[in-house]
Amino acid sequence: MPDIDLDRAWDLHPQVSVRPEPFGALLYHFGTRKLSFLKDRRLLAVLEGLADAPTARDACTAAGVPASDLAAYRAALSALARSSMLVERTS
């Protein structure tokens, strides 16, 4: 699976639970039983903003991701999409 398209709308999979932690967050997917870790609170803010943002790029901007870091955040979001933690939002 290639990297995600930042100009589309994304959201957390409905079976994913997010637990904020001092170092970032823990993500658990009740469907795949996989646990993931976010070692970055800003990435957590991006995830939390996905549902209400028209695109993933907007969610990054709203969370204060500098343009120079966008590629790294795109890679992180893509990894989460590959493990089904993120899904493309159709509505």
Next chain:
Amino acid sequence: MTTTPRLVDLFEHGLDAPICLTWELTYACNLACAHCLSSSGRRDPRELSTEECKAVIDELEAMQVFYVNIGGGEPTVRSDFWELLDYATAHRVGVKFSTNGVRITPETARRLAANDYVDVQISLDGATPEVNDAVRGPGSYEIALRALRNLADAGMKNAKLSVVCTRHNIPQLDEFKKIADAHGAQLRLTRLRPSGRGADVWDELHPTAEQQRRLYEWLLEHGENVLTGDSFFHLSAYGQSLPGLNLCGAGRVVCLIDPVGDVYACPFTIHERFRAGNVREPGGFTEVWRESELFRDLRRPQNGGACASCSFYDTCKGGCMAAKFFTGLPLDGPDPECVQGHGEELLARRPADRSGIPRPSVDHSRRGPVPVRLGRRPDPELPPVSECAESPLAGLRLP
């Protein structure tokens, strides 16, 4: 993004809530496995009520504990087991439960297959009846296999076949894998701990050094297809790390709630020394997890003790606390099954009479038959008088 510390290092300081925890629902069990880590058999009259269990689940939901590993005893013998399972999954607390299979009928198997938030682990400690039943008791192999068949027939995907590795079943690893595959199940191997009744049989049952090596290679070969519950991180000192967290999570990312609500550092440490509190206390489980002196202590940086100078310390972290404690080894030294052989040297130096080796402090094993003599008390001073005796002379002793 900036460089951040390894997760393992963060986890050593503990989390605000466990990632998962083990919850033994009852000490009652239809079996009497020789190596039972919780010395189960008889129900404890103080076991948490249905309402108390639901209150614990409410707390777990609020703390966002993702799932609980339910065990026992045999958890399905609790009459409210299915009610609690539904309550937990309805509150987004996933359930993985271990069973010997006794209550996995075609009907309950269908019920389990229909619930996305449930995993079932069927315990089997031998790939043949001879090897299994020698440890788990007569008929237990057949019970487990019937349960696996019922789950497969019900369309349950990824049931787990859960095996405690012993000296007698390590030669059967490939056979276990075949049994799991044949039932559409996933194999899960865990380590034999000298906990509970396991303390009495560990010396004879724990894998030999050669077997540990074979197990390590077998696990590497099968990768993430075989689950281990991060049980074998002490084997990482052979070189390459096994999949998983590779740290002792006791009191840091996991813990145990026992049937009477006592909270212990991990499922293998049912002993007063590792009791952090009780969920019935005013602050509930949350306060025990966050405030207990024991857990705070376990979350302080460990210095490695006698292992600090070993070049493998960073990978094995000194191994399993419970394995050390119940074999009488110092907690800041090597694991009894240290792959470098440092544990064996210490084991050999223990006193022959086992003095000073801690014994499990909680035991619900079924006792053998208690001899009772029936008969009347000889020559009673006063013959017993029934409350219903109507005779006006009842109880009267004539001189």
